[in-house]
Each structure stands twice: as structure tokens, then as C-alpha cells.
Amino acid sequence: MATDPPLLTMSGITKSFPGVRALDGVDLDVQAGESHCLLGQNGAGKSTLIKILAGAHQPDTGMIRWQGRQVTPRSPIAAMRLGIATLYQELDLVEHLSVAENIHLGHEPTTAGFLVRRRTAEAASAALLRRLGHPEIDPRRPADTLSAAQQQIVSLARALSHDVRLIVMDEPTAALDPDEVANLFRIVGDLTAAGVAVVHISHRLEEIRRIGDRVTVLKDGRAVARGLPARTTPTRDIVSLMTGRSIEYALPERPAAPPAGTPVLQVRGLTRAGEFAPLDLDVHAGEIVGLAGLVGSGRSEILETVYGARKPTAGQVLVDGRPLRPGSVRAAVRAGLGLAPEERKAQALLMLESVTRNVSLSSLHRFSRAGRLDHRAERAAARAATRQLSLRPDNPSAPVRTLSGGNQQKAVLARWLLRGCRVLLLDEPTRGVDVGARAELYAVVRRLADEGLAVLLVSSEIPEVLGLADRVLVLREGSVVHTAPARDLDEHRVLDLVMEGGPAS
Numbered sequence: 001m002a003t004d005p006p007l008l009t010m011s012g013i014t015k016s017f018p019g020v021r022a023l024d025g026v027d028l029d030v031q032a033g034e035s036h037c038l039l040g041q042n043g044a045g046k047s048t049l050i051k052i053l054a055g056a057h058q059p060d061t062g063m064i065r066w067q068g069r070q071v072t073p074r075s076p077i078a079a080m081r082l083g084i085a086t087l088y089q090e091l092d093l094v095e096h097l098s099v100a101e102n103i104h105l106g107h108e109p110t111t112a113g114f115l116v117r118r119r120t121a122e123a124a125s126a127a128l129l130r131r132l133g134h135p136e137i138d139p140r141r142p143a144d145t146l147s148a149a150q151q152q153i154v155s156l157a158r159a160l161s162h163d164v165r166l167i168v169m170d171e172p173t174a175a176l177d178p179d180e181v182a183n184l185f186r187i188v189g190d191l192t193a194a195g196v197a198v199v200h201i202s203h204r205l206e207e208i209r210r211i212g213d214r215v216t217v218l219k220d221g222r223a224v225a226r227g228l229p230a231r232t233t234p235t236r237d238i239v240s241l242m243t244g245r246s247i248e249y250a251l252p253e254r255p256a257a258p259p260a261g262t263p264v265l266q267v268r269g270l271t272r273a274g275e276f277a278p279l280d281l282d283v284h285a286g287e288i289v290g291l292a293g294l295v296g297s298g299r300s301e302i303l304e305t306v307y308g309a310r311k312p313t314a315g316q317v318l319v320d321g322r323p324l325r326p327g328s329v330r331a332a333v334r335a336g337l338g339l340a341p342e343e344r345k346a347q348a349l350l351m352l353e354s355v356t357r358n359v360s361l362s363s364l365h366r367f368s369r370a371g372r373l374d375h376r377a378e379r380a381a382a383r384a385a386t387r388q389l390s391l392r393p394d395n396p397s398a399p400v401r402t403l404s405g406g407n408q409q410k411a412v413l414a415r416w417l418l419r420g421c422r423v424l425l426l427d428e429p430t431r432g433v434d435v436g437a438r439a440e441l442y443a444v445v446r447r448l449a450d451e452g453l454a455v456l457l458v459s460s461e462i463p464e465v466l467g468l469a470d471r472v473l474v475l476r477e478g479s480v481v482h483t484a485p486a487r488d489l490d491e492h493r494v495l496d497l498v499m500e501g502g503p504a505s
Contacts, residue, residue, distance in 0.1 A: 006029040028216055032196075035211050037212040039203075046218055047170070052064075086167075096143075105158070128157040132160075167197070167199070168201070203499055213230055217241040217242055235499075252468075261284060261285070265318070268316050272312055275301040279302060286451075289472070338362075340409065344412055355403070356396040356397065423454045428460060429441060462491045465494075466494070471484070
């Protein structure tokens with residue numbers, strides 16, 4: 001196989017977005033009939049690369065050769081016509097259409113050019129589903145009545161209805177149980193045996209051992225290894241390739257002794273079916289506890305459930321020993337919880353409003369006098385809170401949309417500072433923040449903890465969790481697989497745990 005000309009060659013692919021160089025000269029080659037695994041941490045460039053291949057993004061520079069000729073897919077439809085199909089983790093079926101209608105969407109069999117031959121489409125769909133080992137799926141059934149595994153099979157059938165030569169699968173097993181994973185791998189084996197190439201993106205190294213032929217590793221937008229043998233390359237080598245970046249930002253010193261006494265935040269048996277397993281954790285005043293794990297491990301869901309934005313299946317959250325009403329943000333805020341969400345522009349900030357209004361939003365009752373808002377008191381309190389965090393520019397009247405990412409995050413933190421919160425929940429606190437502002441935010445969070453705040457932190461950047469947290473819970477597929485003081489862990493060890501759930505081989 002390796003001596004044949006590649007089915008696909010991507011050479012020197014670069015892509016930049018405002019303020020971010022997502023891909024920096026990436027090379028990738030895939031052979032016909034090969035299962036090629038694409039690895040990398042969150043933010044390494046995997047999604048951008050496959051979106052360029054799928055025609056959803058256009059490269060800034062670089063070349064794509066497909067079956068020996070240079071091509072530039074300008075849209076997903078153009079890529080599909082070439083024979084390249086992409087199955088994203090979030091499947092894109094049209095829920096109210098039938099299975100057959102989804103499989104043939106955009107290329108329906110017709111009579112006289114416009115009358116859809118429904119029975120022909122259903123018969124062809126049934127044949128594809130039998131080929132994929134799922135004859136029980138009725139082509140007439142609405143897509144929204146299918147299980148996650150069945151929807152994935154329908155997406156595969158749609159790809160095969162176009163006579164594709166290459167299928168990209170982005171985290172295809174994330175929502176599947178072990179039997180469904182085994183069936184999917186059987187299908188991949190059948191496809192590659194028939195000459196179809198598969199590019200498989202996964203964080204699970206045990207899957208790569210089972211399904212992969214070769215591995216390409218991306219790190220910080222570059223291909224740091226190409227064509228490694230999937231089954232024989234040691235896990236430690238793969239993990240080392242995925243990590244090793246220098247930490248370009250200063251992290252504050254941790255207290256020498258761990259906090260003692262009664263925890264401010266207690267979580268007991270908290271669970272949400274299908275998202276995370278029963279969880280127990282404590283966070284003391286002055287302590288930063290980090291949740292480390294990959295996307296889909298349940299980190300953000302845990303934070304949102306603690307905050308009351310999601311209702312738990314079971315378990316409880318206690319603040320200062322008092323249980324909170326499950327699924328109530330109002331109860332959480334009144335008890336002293338504050339959340340800085342991952343998507344701060346969409347979920348935390350009123351982008352057209354002033355800094356003052358964004359900071360005072362959770363404390364407006366303090367400035368209400370006989371049903372009227374005391375704007376002078378509101379501005380003074382907001383300014384005092386933002387000055388504690390060195391928010392710049394020091395202009396409470398400025399629209400929050402005019403601030404940098406780091407200062408917008410400070411505005412969210414100032415809101416909870418003004419509210420007097422006891423527990424701060426941080427979800428990806430430095431996402432979209434430049435290197436210099438990161439150091440400032442780290443110092444702010446550490447100072448707030450030193451002043452008695454209890455902090456629960458989620459971040460996709462393992463060095464950030466290890467450098468900022470006092471104690472770390474490592475999550476894998478919704479379960480805590482390890483708990484330890486942050487100083488006893490390193491990036492390699494955490495990656496080993498989140499990818500394989502145990503020690504590196």
C-alpha cells in the first residue's frame with residue numbers, strides 16, 4: 001500500500017483567522033484503502049484541516065492533490081462530488097425527513113427531472129443499510145426517531161450513496177456503546193478492504209490501535225509526525241509528540257499548605273444521565289480545584305449542573321453546608337455561586353451595554369431605590385470592582401464590546417466580585433485571550449483564591465490546569481479516573497489518563 005501513489009496529498013496547508021494561525025504548513029497524505037488516524041490536542045488544528053478538505057474553509061496557501069490532480073474544493077458539495085465525505089461529531093441529518101430522504105438529499109432519483117422516485121430511493125437506501133449491517137433500519141422512518149448509532153449509520157449510508165473514495169470521521173465513537181463501536185469498526189474494516197480510505201479523528205488511543213494503519217500528529221497547527229505505524233508506536237511517543245510546547249505565560253505561585261477546615265462547596269453523588277457519572281468533590285475557601293479532561297468528558301456539564309443551569313439526575317450541591325435547590329440558577333447565585341462560562345460573549349455579556357451594566361447585572365437590587373435605579377451608586381460600585389481587577393480602559397461607560405478578550409473576562413469576574421460570591425466557577429477562562437492577558441488573569445484568579453474564594457476551574461489546556469489549580473480531578477468519558485495534588489501531576493501523565501484511563505505503555 002505504501003508504494004502506491006497517495007489517494008490524497010495535502011501539502012503546505014496554512015490557514016489564519018483573526019489573531020490566530022490555525023495551520024502552519026501542514027502536510028498530510030492518505031493511501032487508498034487506508035485507515036489514517038489524525039491526532040492532536042484541542043486547538044492543534046485538526047478541525048480546521050478537515051474543514052479545508054471538506055470545502056468548508058479555503059486554505060490561505062498550500063496545495064491539495066486528489067487522485068493525482070490538483071483540486072480546490074470550494075464547498076462541501078464540491079468535495080462530495082470529488083468523492084470526499086466528512087462525518088462530523090455533530091451529525092447533520094434533517095430530523096423531520098425520512099431515512100431515505102436524508103440518504104439521497106440533494107441527489108434524489110427523479111423522473112422527468114423533477115418528480116422524486118420515492119420507492120427507488122427507499123430501495124437504494126435499504127440496499128446501503130444492508131451493506132452496512134443494519135437491515136433493521138426502515139428507510140421510511142423519520143430520522144429523529146433513530147438512536148445516535150443509527151443516525152451515524154444513516155450518515156455513512158448517505159456518504160456511500162455518492163460513491164465516495166475517502167470518508168473523514170470526527171470522533172465517531174463519542175456517543176456509542178461498546179457493541180456499537182465494534183459494529184462501526186467492522187464497517188470501517190469492510191470499507192478499507194473495498195479500497196475506501198478513512199481518516200479517523202479520535203482522542204482514544206485504544207481505538208487507534210484497533211482501527212488505524214498510520215498516524216499523523218498535529219501540534220499548534222503543525223504536523224509534528226506523519227505516517228507513524230498506529231499499532232506499534234509507543235503511547236509515550238505519541239503523547240510526547242502531542243505535548244512539549246513551552247508555557248509562554250507566567251503562572252503564580254501556589255500556597256505551600258493546602259486549605260483546611262470545612263469545604264465551602266460540597267458536591268455529593270451529583271450525576272446527569274448520559275453526561276457524567278456520580279461525582280463527589282469538595283472545594284475549600286482559598287483553594288482552586290481543576291477539572292482536566294478532553295472535550296466530551298463532562299467537564300462543562302459538571303460546572304453547569306453545579307451552577308443550576310442543568311438539572312441533575314441525582315445528587316446534591318451544598319454551599320457552606322446548606323443544600324441548593326437542584327436546577328435553579330437563582331438559588332445558586334443567592335447562595336454565593338458565580339459562573340464565568342466558556343462562551344462569555346454569548347452567555348455572560350451584554351455586548352452592546354456598558355461595562356457598568358455588565359458588572360452590576362447580578363447586583364441591581366442593591367442600587368434600586370423605591371423602584372428606581374440609582375445610577376450614580378451603580379457606577380461607583382462597578383468602578384470599584386473593575387479597579388480591583390485592573391480592568392482597562394478604566395472607563396465604566398465604555399461598551400463592553402470594545403474591550404479586549406482579557407478585559408471582557410475581567411468584567412465577568414468583576415460582576416461576581418461585586419455580588420460577593422463565595423464560589424467561582426471558571427469554564428475555559430483564557431479562551432480567546434492573548435498571552436500577556438493570560439498572566440494577568442492567572443494572577444487575578446490566584447489573588448481571589450488567596451482572599452478566600454473557592455474556585456472550580458475547567459480548561460482544555462492541561463498546563464493551565466496544572467499551573468493554576470491546587471488539586472486536580474482527571475475526567476474521562478464522564479467519570480473521575482484520578483485525583484491528585486496538581487504538583488504531583490505532569491502533562492504527560494494527565495494525557496495518559498484522559499486518553500487511556502491508566503498508565504502509559
